[in-house]
């Protein structure tokens with residue numbers, strides 16, 4: 001599917017230190033999702049695999065889905081993670097094996113916790129807005145939540161924190177005394193930031209958290225670094241605050257959290273700790289095991305798992321090549 005908006009070319013080679021010595025701009029890459037959608041994958045990257053427990057960041061659209069199928073991701077499994085879905089435009093219907101059938105629209109948040117296993121599908125409804133634009137993120141679950149029960153929550157109304165021209169919507173975690181109702185299993189932050197004026201704003205940070213920032217739309221300057229859609233600005237730990245400017249149409253996504261120390265094996269839709277765990281999840285899905293259940297109200301054939309690689313899957317730590 002074609003995009004309605006071309007993205008600005010990255011002006012820095014991958015991983016080159018920006019003018020702020022503690023930050024690194026990491027360009028994403030395009031990945032097909034389902035049959036009709038292409039997403040910009042910003043995590044994991046070779047140079048940086050995680051930001052806090054955030055282990056997967058896809059930014060999709062804005063795509064014109066008026067005359068095209070839109071998002072069509074048939075039933076598929078997950079283990080060891082939460083999926084966090086946030087839209088700027090459009091509508092997607094989530095269906096899962098707990099029996100939830102939930103449309104999501106801009107300003108609302110879906111948080112699905114796989115625990116030991118869940119299955120879901122994500123589809124654009126037949127009657128839908130013409131544009132689709134949003135992010136889907138994964139959060140790695142720690143023990144014991146990663147082997148616990150599955151859960152799904154839809155948050156129709158999220159808290160906002162305003163400070164001067166800065167307007168923050170709390171997806172996950174706490175900022176400025178406002179806290180999201182979304183359940184997190186490690187210290188975590190996800191917030192949409194908007195600026196109503198040209199003046200710079202200051203966002204308070206936790207020095208113990210590491211942070212990353214992406215522009216979902218518009219353009220910004222963050223700690224002196226220009227930021228546009230298509231890249232993740234990794235900010236590291238040790239900051240008390242972040243200074244930023246943004247155009248009024250800019251919507252930024254600030255991700256943060258306590259560094260997540262467990263090395264992960266991420267393969268297909270599974271997050272585990274070893275080759276054996278992931279191979280067992282694949283075998284359970286392929287066998288139609290009750291571990292994942294049956295997605296409600298979606299009769300399409302489930303997505304088959306790809307073949308495992310011929311070599312053992314290796315656990316990777318959060319750093320990637322950047323240390």
Ligand code: MN
Nearest residue numbers: 076078083120
């Ligand atoms: Mn999924």
